[in-house]
Amino acid sequence: MLSVEQLEKRRQVAGVFIVVGLVVEALCLIWSTPITFVIFVAIGGFLMFVGIVLYLYSLVPDLKAPV
Amino acid sequence: MLHATVLILSLILFSAVVISVLIARPAITATRGGKILAFVAMFCLPIFCGLLGVSKEMARSKSTTFCLSCHTMDGYGKSLYVDDPTHLPASHFQNHRVPADEACYSCHTNYAMFGGLKVKLYGLKHVAIYYLGTPPAPENIKLYEPYNNRECLHCHLGARSFEEGVVHNADPATLPAIKSNQLSCLSSGCHEIAHDLGHMKDAKFWKAGK
Numbered sequence: 001m002l003s004v005e006q007l008e009k010r011r012q013v014a015g016v017f018i019v020v021g022l023v024v025e026a027l028c029l030i031w032s033t034p035i036t037f038v039i040f041v042a043i044g045g046f047l048m049f050v051g052i053v054l055y056l057y058s059l060v061p062d063l064k065a066p067v
Numbered sequence: 068m069l070h071a072t073v074l075i076l077s078l079i080l081f082s083a084v085v086i087s088v089l090i091a092r093p094a095i096t097a098t099r100g101g102k103i104l105a106f107v108a109m110f111c112l113p114i115f116c117g118l119l120g121v122s123k124e125m126a127r128s129k130s131t132t133f134c135l136s137c138h139t140m141d142g143y144g145k146s147l148y149v150d151d152p153t154h155l156p157a158s159h160f161q162n163h164r165v166p167a168d169e170a171c172y173s174c175h176t177n178y179a180m181f182g183g184l185k186v187k188l189y190g191l192k193h194v195a196i197y198y199l200g201t202p203p204a205p206e207n208i209k210l211y212e213p214y215n216n217r218e219c220l221h222c223h224l225g226a227r228s229f230e231e232g233v234v235h236n237a238d239p240a241t242l243p244a245i246k247s248n249q250l251s252c253l254s255s256g257c258h259e260i261a262h263d264l265g266h267m268k269d270a271k272f273w274k275a276g277k
Binding site for chain 2: 036
């Protein structure tokens with residue numbers, strides 16, 4: 001079973017991925033050229049996807065924990 | 068459009084700030100309220116922001132300025148201002164027969180089922196060629212398939228000028244042939260001048276607002 005610190009660490013890493021993904025998406029919305037759509041989806045979307053999956057994965061030990 | 072961008076950017080900023088607080092103080096998520104806040108901030112809000120952003124980018128990719136932002140398209144953009152009513156794209160653009168801010172997309176989309184998706188994939192291919200390959204010379208750019216009358220009829224079908232047009236009704240077989248795409252609106256010799264880049268040097272141009 002993971003310690004509280006390890007779980008918090010996972011959520012922090014997930015949070016960093018999501019924030020960086022959000023920043024990329026915000027920049028793409030401001031800077032309007034055809035390449036920004038590709039960056040928006042490929043980089044911003046990928047970072048956010050990784051962050052969300054990491055966050056959801058960090059919840060699994062919580063679900064396993066006795067209620 | 069600008070208000071929508073500001074709203075999405077505000078939501079992204081808000082999400083980023085809340086997540087940053089959770090990163091700086093992870094102990095917040097130990098409580099039940101903190102867990103709910105983390106779920107909203109790290110799952111619901113990013114997905115919502117992403118969907119809004121995709122929707123915004125999709126809408127923007129239809130704009131005339133977006134299409135003309137590649138240098139390869141300069142001549143095509145210029146051709147919208149040719150002062151000649153027989154020049155099909157120019158007459159449509161200048162007379163607002165298509166929305167001026169979505170002029171390219173209105174005529175070059177595909178009005179069939181999943182046609183919008185098909186043209187977006189073509190757009191991605193154009194971006195890949197533009198940045199990673201060798202774009203063809205503007206005058207060598209060709210359509211992927213012959214222009215389908217369906218795109219014209221999306222607006223003109225049922226319009227009096229089309230249905231009762233003298234030339235369209237000169238022969239009773241003409242109108243059904245146009246509607247079934249057997250007689251092309253463009254290549255049949257009736258409305259054949261579209262983006263005539265070869266004669267742009269000699270063309271006169273309309274100056275909007277004069």
